[in-house]
Amino acid sequence: MSGKGRSKRLRDCYEHRYPSPGDRIAKVLSRAGVASRREAERMIEDGRVSVNGKTITSPALNVTPADRVVVDGKQVGAPEAARLWLYHKPAGLVTTERDEKDRPTVFGSLPETMPRVMSVGRLDLNSEGLLLLTNDGEIKRKLELPSTGWLRRYRVRINGSVSEAKLDELRAGITVDGVNYQPMVVTFDRQQGANAWLTVSLREGKNREIRRAMGEIGVTVNRLIRVSYGPFQLANLKQGEVEEVKQRVLRDQLGLEAAPAQKPVRRTVNRPTRGKSAPVEPCPDEQPHACCILRRFLGWTALDDL
Structure with a gap:
């Protein structure tokens, strides 16, 4: 194996045993209120995020409070x-x-x-x-x-009226254009002139779910108010x-719960006593890393001296 390959295996083993401090960049952006994790990952891939002056395009990065994170030219503060x-x-x-x-x-x-x-x-x-x-x-x-x-509850006003048989289709769950909607809790409240009021409750929030489901049973929604979440x-x-x-x-x-104050992460080297070898965890890989072999012979418990 080349020197470069050995170095990579040593680094991989080190990172496996001693993961980088801090949190993933997307999680940090999410906690800071910049965007959801998924949206933050898209922002990173679009080149809108930099860490310590360097633009990043992969979310596979841990950052700590000491790092300077910038999104769209604006520095991100602590969460x-x-x-x-x-x-x-x-x-x-x-x-x-x-x-x-x-x-x-x-x-x-x-x-x-x-x-x-x-x-x-x-x-x-x-x-x-x-x-x-x-x-x-x-x-x-x-x-x-x-x-x-x-449960998400809505007051729904529809044009005209609707039969209980039609509402039963919504209560049983309905499919619209290949999209399955879970059963809804539907109550007919009252008829008000040319319109009728319903109360609809559901536990998911697919795009325009109520309007599409109502349209499937031949009903037009002309007002929709969410009253609880x-x-x-x-x-x-x-x-x-x-x-x-x-x-x-x-x-x-x-x-x-209130987040406890985090203590600085320290990496220590635990030296074995003379004549005794420190216990070494088995390497998780089928083929042991080079560092794991060295640890077995030399009794090292950290790789700081490699």
Whole structure:
């Protein structure tokens, strides 16, 4: 094996036994409220992120608080405590930061005192009601997963009326253009002139799910209001208003705990006593790394001296 190949195997073994301190760059960006992990990875691949002055294109990198991380020319600060807001989204706003058609966005309509936030899921242009906002990408990801099991409840106004037999199709689960939608909890509330009001509850948030499912049974939705998301309620929040969830409630509902202060990571060399060899863990590879062979003969417990 060439010297270069041996060096690589030594480095691989070292990294296996002594992983780099810090966290993956995408996780750091997510916790700092820049974007979700998946979105952060796309930003990295697009060359929008630099670490210590060097542009990176792969998310396979760990960073520590000592590293200088810059996104789109702006330095990323240390992550703040996780926060969550309730926002009453009016109809006519898109739930994106940048809109190709230059339509008004949710984020452009928030108070200037708000920090940088992300939405938990989306409400389409013509939908309104409760939208959760957070500065923490991990919370965003957790609350968007169907496995969280949180019920999302909507008031839905439809044109005309609808039979219970048609609603039973939604209650059983329906497929639209090859997309399967889980069973919905649907209640007929009242007829109001030419329209009818329904309450629809579901545990997933696929794009335009209610509108598409209603269209499949021949019903047109002309107003859609989300009134709750898990334990969080729209209640009396007025259109355009934002209300922060208290930290105590956030901890209770999401199981968050205050993060303990992290101690600096140190790598130590534990020398064996004279005449005795330190115990060595077996190399996980079928073919032992060169460093593992050296450790067996020399009793080294770290590779700092190699």
